[in-house]
Amino acid sequence: MDPRTAPPALPAELCDMLHDAFSPDAPDPVADQRLKRRLLQTLARQATASHLTVPPTDEGWRAFAPGIQMKLLHHDGQAAAYLLRMAAGAVIPPHRHPQDEECVVIEGRLHIGSLQVPSGGFHLARRGALHESVQAPAGALIYLRGAAPDAAQLI
Structure with a gap:
């Protein structure tokens, strides 16, 4: 050896x-x-x-959509783990999910259609499902794990 x-x-x-x-x-x-x-x-x-550790710095954030910034934490070729920072009033238009997507609201509150997900809440969007628009009336920070985010998938 x-x-x-x-x-x-x-x-x-x-x-x-x-x-x-x-x-x-x-x-x-x-x-x-x-x-x-x-x-x-x-x-x-x-x-x-x-191991991989990503410190909570302002480095690595990039624009994703109007009022929304994204920070990619890890991508293994199959799934991505990332943060989305949504400004007050920001909206993610309806979109489809190519694979299951897990979401944890870290700060703020999300409105997904008529559903409300508070800070600490978990939401699972199933593969192939059409997602209603996601809104953050007062702003939010969310952790997501699923397909690599692509603004072109937004409807």
């Missing part, structure tokens, strides 16, 4: 704990739990570098 691509070695103390866990004696449940916790902590610490 190439040492440049080999996974990092486990700490010696953890290796000793693993060795003791595989002794022919009956396992000690407390020691077993301690071993599992230490092993998972070590593996999680090594995996943290592959």
Whole structure:
């Protein structure tokens, strides 16, 4: 194995704990739990570098539609996670969803046709469904996960 691509070695103390866990004696449940916790902590610490964190800054926001800004958080080729900041009175016209779209209202209140979704509320728009216009009378900040947003899909 190439040492440049080999996974990092486990700490010696953890290796000793693993060795003791595989002794022919009956396992000690407390020691077993301690071993599992230490092993998972070590593996999680090594995996943290592959995580994605987007800080809450003003960077990355771009115009999406009149009175609406968008900040793309992540796109994996299948689905996108993004924020929409809607100014007071902003409206997203009716549109279709090419895949399920999950929405959480972080701040403000959304009006989706006659339905109202308050701050902390969740809304799921099913794939293929026609969505009524979405309005934010007093402004709103929403988190969405679904198809990558495309203003051309608006009706």
